[in-house]
Amino acid sequence: MGRFPDRFADADAPLEEADYAIFGVPFDGTSSYRAGAAEGPAAVREGAWNFETLLFERGIDLAEVPICDVGDVELDGDADVQQMAKRVEAKAREVVEAGKVPVVLGGEHSLTPHVVKAFEEPPDVVILDAHLDYRDAYEDEPLSHACTARRLKDQLGIDHLVMAGIRSASKDELFQAEEDGLAFISAYQIREVGLEVWLAEAVENLTGSSVYLSIDIDVLDPSHAPGVGTPEPFGLTPKAVVKTIRYLAPALVGMDLVEVCPPYDNGNTAALGARLVREALGEMWLARNL
Ligand code: MN
Ligand code: MN
Secondary structure, three states: OOOOOOOOOOOOHHHOOOEEEEEEEEEOOOOOOOHHOOOOOHHHHHHHHOOEEEEEEOOEEHHOOOEEEEEEEEOOOOHHHHHHHHHHHHHHHHHOOOEEEEEEEOOOOHHHHHHHHHHHOOOOEEEEEOOOOOOOOOEEOOOHHHHHHHHHHHHHHHHEEEEEEEOOOOOHHHHHHHHHHEEEEEEEHHHHHHHEEEHHHHHOOOOOOOOEEEEHHHOOOOOOOOOOOOOOOOOHHHHHHHHHHHHHHHHEEEEEEEOOOOOOOOOHHHHHHHHHHHHHHHHHHHHOOO
8 A cells, every 4th residue: 555554543552452353354256246345455444544543522542442453364366255254254263262352344245244153152243234135145156245144144043133224125135034024224214213213122122142233334325435336325324324333332242344345436435434443443442441
């Protein structure tokens, strides 16, 4: 990248002293519309250097938060989704077993189920996404980014999964999700009901004791986040996402930020992605150190 160190800003603690371990997954092998998310981790890291260490609104100084950036998961040049899955799970397990909270930079959304597998006690999962990602397979690939929620349902059970911001699905996957009893709220309903009201109720119904948050950046409106693989109009505002992060922070044991696609970005998507990660790091820290 050049101008900035090759790590997320303020992620300068040695791993032994860190509470949070950031790693990247430069993979976009199952992209369905436009590729480029493999460049996401580098762009989000660079985007992080735009910001002051102080999170102004909350008075949290990230310089005081022990964060380590352990780099990217190593993938062969021709890595397929199976290799990505195996190596992401191994890296996540390493981080979780060392007692650190994994914070994963995508890469495409296909990585999430493999991070979640690393936890001995499976967390509940909250996904923010424009897309339902509930296909059983996409182009014959069950590990596709278009199947992420479905795989998590298989792994965890339907009562351990909540989705918000949805505004795109095939008729079949929508039918299947409703048939299975998936708890989700559309971007349209969020404007009527209020995200916090719905979220409080949905999270109340989750049965696990911890939460993993997966943010597909395309949950945001493309006017805020244009640099994505599959842009979908009528999305959420950045503030709505921050409210969700804040609400969930006390229960969070891990998170990812996926689908930033630098070839289609003007820089704002990577900056916003970095900022959401910084909000999450700060809020998790605050929740544990009140
Ligand atoms: Mn997704
Ligand atoms: Mn999506």
